[in-house]
Amino acid sequence: MPPIHYLTTAAEVQQCAADLRNQPRIAIDLEFDDMRHRYGRNLALIQLFDGRTVYLIDPLPLTNPAHELEPIWELLRDSAIDKVFHSCKSDILLLDELYGVHVRHITDTSVQYTLLGESDNNISLGRLIQSELGIEVDKGEQKSNWLKRPLTDAQKQYAANDVLYLFELADRLQTKLAALGRSQWAEEENVALEDVRYTRDERPYLRIAGKYRILPPEMPLFRDLYLLRDQVARQIDRPPYMVFANDRLAELARDTPRTLAEWQAARGLHPELKRAPYLDQLAGFLPDVFVPVPEPTLPPEQRRFPFRRRLTGEKAARADAREQLLLQLKTFITEDINVYVANLVLSNRLISDIIEEGADHALRPWQRAILRDTAMQHQLPYDTIASPFQ
Structure with missing residues (x-):
């Protein structure tokens, strides 16, 4: 077992970065809390491994983590150092959201495994x-x-295990990919991860509303209750579900207390919500008082399948023909390779993108090559789906 160094000071972080500066690759993982124990997304631990030593960097004791972790961020931005992750999207989104760090030169073992085409x-x-x-x-x-201190020995060992085996996994999976002639696939997918960026969801309540099938007349109150819950959660530094649960949110939007006393007696609400100033806001939700503000119309790019819905007549028929050709090609890829690779090349989302944008724009080079070769082999017209729909 390699030694595990638990680092809690800026000087230790600086020394760790210096030790790793000339390494060709670093295995990395993050532990973070995503609305489970505190409000928001909070970095709790950084795990690094250079093949000899595991470094567990604890950001919580640091006075100014964003500044004091900068030596580590420099390593992550360095394209000369290969960063080996497993399923890295949530990690790189967190780094972008909280610290504006854009990781360069990524090897993701989850991507490698997926491209073997052994599982969906x-x-x-x-x-x-x-x-x-x-x-x-x-x-x-x-x-x-992971935000509770001190960390236990079991937590530290668990965190170390998340990076200890990544080099060996990456090497084994790369050998398998090379044997299948798919190394280029992995390279293209890993390079694409460098462009993943965090974008703020301006209307997160819509995801929950869809789950509970909130009707349009119910949406204004549902939205305002959601936003109040978020305000209270931020104030008390607790996840929103601790203020009240999602299913309770839907219930309150549909069967709203009719008096302030009923609000104070309502089950499942955090006590803070029943005190000023939040109690005054709840009073504004009483059925005799509430003035609903309609939900703004979603912009076209956020609507589901906006492109296909706009088409009628001859254009709709041509779009349907493109879809049928893509489905035919997907069947042939399934027969020629397997269903897993077929789904990687022509998932439902990619089929929709190709219909509108064309395969040359929507697909990576390795996907285009498979699609083009399959079309040629089965004498189907790739050129008709290569360009954007007109």
Whole structure:
């Protein structure tokens, strides 16, 4: 077992960065809390491994983490150093959101495994370690509170395991990809991860509303209750579900208390919500008082399948013909390679994108090559789907 260094000071972070500066690659993982124990997304731990030593960097004791972690951010931005992750999107989104860090030169073992075309689903790191290396790692700390201090020895060992095996996994998977002639696929997908950016969802309540099938007349109150809940959660630094649960949010929008006393007696609400100044806001939601502000219309780019809905007549028929050709090609890819690769090249989302934007714009080079070769082999007209719809 390599040594595990637990770092809690700016000087230790600086020394760690210096130790890693000339390494060709670094295995990395993050532990963070995403609205489970505190409000928002909070970085709790950075795990690094250079093949000899595991470094666990604790950002919580640092006075100014954004500044004091800058030596580590410099490593992540350095395109000369390969950063080996497993399923990195949530990590790189967090780094962009909280610190404006854009990671360069990424190898993602989840991407490598997916491109082997052996399964339709993402595989967990624990399962991948077991299937490829024959090692069973303890995942008992997966859902522990990573913001609670001090960290236990079990948490530290769990965190170390998340980076200890990444080099060996990446090398094994790369060998398998090379044997299948798919190394270029992985390279293109990993390069694309460098462009992943965090974007703020201006109307997050719509995702929840869809789950509970909130009707248009109910939406203004549902939205305003959601926003009040978020305001209280931010104030008390607790996840919104601790103010009141999502299913309670839907219930309150549909069966709203009719008096202030009923609001104060309502079940499942955090006590802070029943005190000033929030109680005054609840009073504004009483049915006899509430004035609904209609939900603004979604811009076209955020509507579901806006392109196809705009088409009628001859244009709609041509779009349908493009779709049928793509579905035919997907069937042939399934027969020629397998269903997993067919879904990587022509998922439902990609089919929709190709119909509108064309395959040359919507697909990566490796996907275009498979689609073009399949069309040629089966004497189907690739050129008719290569360009944007007109």
